[in-house]
Amino acid sequence: MLAAALIAGACTPEPVQREGDTRVRVVATTGMIADVAARIGGDRVVVESLMGPGVDPHLYKASAGDVRRLSRAALVLYNGLHLEAAMGEVLEEMGQRKHTVAVTEWIDRSALTAPPEYQGNYDPHVWFDVRLWMRAVQRIEAAYVRADSQHAAGYAERAAAVLSDLAVLDAWVRERASEIPPERRVLVTAHDAFGYFGRAYGFEVRGLQGISTASEAGTADVQQLAAEIARRRIPAIFVETSIPRRTIEAVQAAVLSRGFEVAIGGALYSDALGDPGTPAGTYVGMVRSNVETIVAALNSDAATMTVSERDERTEGRSAVIVLERQ
Numbered sequence: 001m002l003a004a005a006l007i008a009g010a011c012t013p014e015p016v017q018r019e020g021d022t023r024v025r026v027v028a029t030t031g032m033i034a035d036v037a038a039r040i041g042g043d044r045v046v047v048e049s050l051m052g053p054g055v056d057p058h059l060y061k062a063s064a065g066d067v068r069r070l071s072r073a074a075l076v077l078y079n080g081l082h083l084e085a086a087m088g089e090v091l092e093e094m095g096q097r098k099h100t101v102a103v104t105e106w107i108d109r110s111a112l113t114a115p116p117e118y119q120g121n122y123d124p125h126v127w128f129d130v131r132l133w134m135r136a137v138q139r140i141e142a143a144y145v146r147a148d149s150q151h152a153a154g155y156a157e158r159a160a161a162v163l164s165d166l167a168v169l170d171a172w173v174r175e176r177a178s179e180i181p182p183e184r185r186v187l188v189t190a191h192d193a194f195g196y197f198g199r200a201y202g203f204e205v206r207g208l209q210g211i212s213t214a215s216e217a218g219t220a221d222v223q224q225l226a227a228e229i230a231r232r233r234i235p236a237i238f239v240e241t242s243i244p245r246r247t248i249e250a251v252q253a254a255v256l257s258r259g260f261e262v263a264i265g266g267a268l269y270s271d272a273l274g275d276p277g278t279p280a281g282t283y284v285g286m287v288r289s290n291v292e293t294i295v296a297a298l299n300s301d302a303a304t305m306t307v308s309e310r311d312e313r314t315e316g317r318s319a320v321i322v323l324e325r326q
């Protein structure tokens with residue numbers, strides 16, 4: 001309960017630790033890390049997360065308060081692979097004076113992709129391939145054992161439970177994805193957070209902004225993507241909770257100007273969890289919520305017609321609207 005209350009992000013009060021309290025004080029950057037870290041740590045740890053719901057980790061800069069929290073931590077957990085690009089210096093400095101771990105460290109480099117737009121870096125969004133995130137769970141367990149070796153058995157037991165949950169989750173995602181006809185498994189989002197998701201679960205992924213959110217999408221990118229959506233009659237595109245909505249709305253408008261209506265299929269949690277206490281407030285819940293949203297939108301028949309086809313079908317209704325306007 002305590003751990004759950006503390007992963008809410010920077011807006012939560014700092015945990016009070018009494019003298020003689022031997023729990024390991026942990027600071028994690030993202031909610032995805034904080035959530036699994038709290039579960040693996042159980043009552044042996046106090047976990048805080050720096051980045052709350054809706055926060056974009058690519059652009060996030062550590063505040064003075066964050067630096068204070070990091071300085072007081074016994075263990076710092078971050079994603080690595082340049083996800084926390086604007087925190088590079090702070091994390092490097094922490095690494096020189098305390099136990100600081102990139103949770104993606106144990107993921108085999110051959111399992112990572114380095115798309116050209118990442119300029120030689122790996123794609124950091126590994127949490128969306130549940131099997132890759134299981135390596136992060138193992139890495140966190142090892143960090144706990146090093147920090148608090150007397151309680152190794154407890155960490156091992158809780159990590160095993162989390163790994164078992166993630167194996168179930170991975171199988172569930174596969175099963176749900178298979179409900180969407182293969183030609184409809186195209187995921188259009190504002191930035192390329194879903195590359196590993198697409199590879200693992202059989203979706204073609206088209207992001208407008210490239211891997212990092214640091215570069216804004218240009219008009220040419222919007223037009224090119226819009227033309228493709230209209231041509232292929234892709235039924236839905238998605239907004240992301242940590243990216244301004246206008247990016248994907250620009251695409252929707254450009255598609256409409258080409259005579260095709262694409263639906264906004266809902267909001268996906270890409271680089272941050274949902275609010276604490278909501279279904280997407282945990283790592284498992286975030287993945288489930290995204291998959292439910294994607295399956296519902298891409299399986300919907302409502303949006304796979306051009307504007308003129310839709311007008312034909314709804315002619316009666318349009319007439320009523322015209323009458324009302326007069």
Ligand SMILES: [Zn+2]
Nearest residue numbers: 058193211271
């Ligand atoms: Zn991202």
